[in-house]
Amino acid sequence: xxxxxxxxxxxxxxxxxxxxxxxxxxxxxxxxxxxxxxxxxxxxxxxxxxxxxxxxxxxxxxxxxxxxxxxxxxxxxxxxxxxxxxxxxxxxxxxxxxxxxxxxxxxxxxxxxxxxxxxxxxxxxxxxxxxxxxxxxxx
Numbered sequence: 259x260x261x262x263x264x265x266x267x268x269x270x271x272x273x274x275x276x277x278x279x280x281x282x283x284x285x286x287x288x289x290x291x292x293x294x295x296x297x298x299x300x301x302x303x304x305x306x307x308x309x310x311x312x313x314x315x316x317x318x319x320x321x322x323x324x325x326x327x328x329x330x331x332x333x334x335x336x337x338x339x340x341x342x343x344x345x346x347x348x349x350x351x352x353x354x355x356x357x358x359x360x361x362x363x364x365x366x367x368x369x370x371x372x373x374x375x376x377x378x379x380x381x382x383x384x385x386x387x388x389x390x391x392x393x394x395x396x397x
Contacts, residue, residue, distance in 0.1 A: 285301065303342045320336050322335075351367070
């Protein structure tokens with residue numbers, strides 16, 4: 259993938275499993291020693307080093323505009339290219355959804371099935387819908 263799309267730094271221990279869907283390579287950068295499991299959907303993101311992404315994760319960088327109740331949502335357009343930032347040493351659990359523009363701090367853990375709607379502080383563990391703080395990994 260690093261040679262084909264130019265989105266990833268080469269590292270001999272980086273792993274990209276089968277059935278990873280990248281919407282637009284222009285909106286994606288991936289660091290070194292990254293493991294991305296199968297059935298992951300990435301619209302766009304800045305992904306740091308030493309990141310683990312479990313199966314079935316969705317990382318989004320666009321959403322529909324829905325502010326005007328007098329205009330059908332389908333006609334309001336989309337916000338596009340609002341990349342999430344996933345810092346170094348992050349673990350994103352199975353089936354989690356990362357919404358556009360979110361920043362996930364270094365060393366954070368995103369629980370399986372979480373929907374991340376707000377920024378995640380470094381070294382925190384979050385889970386649920388919407389994702390909330392469970393605890394910190396260190397004092």
